[in-house]
Amino acid sequence: MSNGRANALVERIIAINWHAAExxxxxxxxxxxxxxxxxxxxxxxxxxxxxxxxxxxxxxxQSDRWPFFDIAQRVDPLVRADEEAASRLDEFLSEHASSLLVGRVCRAALNWQSLSEESLAKFPDLPDPFEPLILLFERGGGFWIENGFIDFVASRVRLATWDEHVAAEPLTLLDVGTLDALDEE
Structure with missing residues (x-):
């Protein structure tokens, strides 16, 4: 059920060390x-x-909405996160999130987890868009956007239009071992 997924996401976000600069x-x-x-x-x-x-x-x-927008609202305009989960998330983010953008992304991810299986079944071949961002947060907190780049202190990603990212090389495995290996390269 979507409430279980939403609550699990809130628990993951609350467990993140948002101030782990190292x-x-x-x-x-x-x-x-x-x-x-x-x-x-x-x-x-x-x-x-x-x-x-x-x-x-x-x-x-609407040009300011790419790349961090509420995809769930586009899939199902009636989707709403469980009130209790949303309140817990908002309370936590108000004290711990590194920026308003990070908070907006986390709320969009919560709405995503609140989508019904029926809504998602209309798009069986498309992946969960927010899992990479949650993993990114778990591996070192937030990020910021500056001068056309998404910045992570030690690395940057060029911010381009959505159609420039469609054919990008996929990161097919999101497990800790694969991610750690990328960091060792």
Whole structure:
């Protein structure tokens, strides 16, 4: 059930050490790869959802929404996170999240986990877009955007339009061993 997934996500976010600066350096490479994977997955969702809307997904009035937007709202405009889970998340983020952007991303991920299986079944071939971001946070907290790049202290990822990320190389394994190996390269 979606409430179970939503509560599990809140627990994961609460367990993150948002002030672990040493992890930002130690896991900089894997965090950059995880961001690229998020961008690729989000771009796949934009590409698919745009087919249904029959108009540009991000027009001039909505240009600020890429790449961190509430994908769940596009899948099902009626989706709402469990009130208790949302309150717990908001309370935690108000004290611990490193930026408003990180808070917005976490709330969008919570809405994603609140989608019904029926809503997700309409898109069986598309991956969970937010898992790479949650793993990124777990490996060293937040990030910021500056001068067209997503910055992680030790690494940066170029921020481009969604269609530039659709064909990016996928990060197919998101396990700790694979991510640690990326950091050792």
């Amino acid at each position: 992890d930002s350096f130690e896991h900089g490479t894997s965090r950059a790869w995880l961001m690229r994977e998020y961008l690729r997955r989000a771009a796949l969702w934009v590409q698919e959802l745009q087919k249904e809307e029959h108009r540009p997904f991000f027009d001039v009035a």
